Amino acid sequence: MAEIVQGFCLETFPQGENVVNYGDQGDCCYIILKGVVSVQIPNTKIKDWKLKYHAASVDNEWKEDIDHRFEVAKLRLRDISPQEDNYLLNSSLRDKLNKYDVNAISEDSQ
Known part of the structure; x- marks a missing residue:
């Protein structure tokens, strides 16, 4: 997941x-x-949908689904060119996103 997060903005x-x-x-x-x-x-x-998403309230089943999707996305990212790869390794962005630790999310953190 850390490799995927590197590409986030x-x-x-x-x-x-x-x-x-x-x-x-x-x-x-x-x-x-x-x-x-x-x-x-x-x-x-x-049609009007109002959805609340709180990272801390993600249950384990949903987290496992997210982890699987990140694995699929990670496999697809391997096809990225070296120039694009350098862009994705933006360390300041990685530092900003480090506070969102999906692995630390649990069922009782709602």
Whole structure:
């Protein structure tokens, strides 16, 4: 997982700010570590989901699924060119993300 985290870019958004608008071209994937996200899909019936994600409340089954997905992603990252690999080894980003230790998450930390 540490190798995957090296490629992450930590972003924070102020409360109420739009992160993505309907119709925008997708160019990244967001993992919500903490906070509330509201997703609205325009159609005849507006669907509104409010989801809370707290890193500390992840149960073991979900954590194992995440670990598996990171293993798959890690295998795919091996195809990255050396130039891209150097970009992914951004040590300041790695230091910022070290405080998020998924291995330390347990069922009783809710």
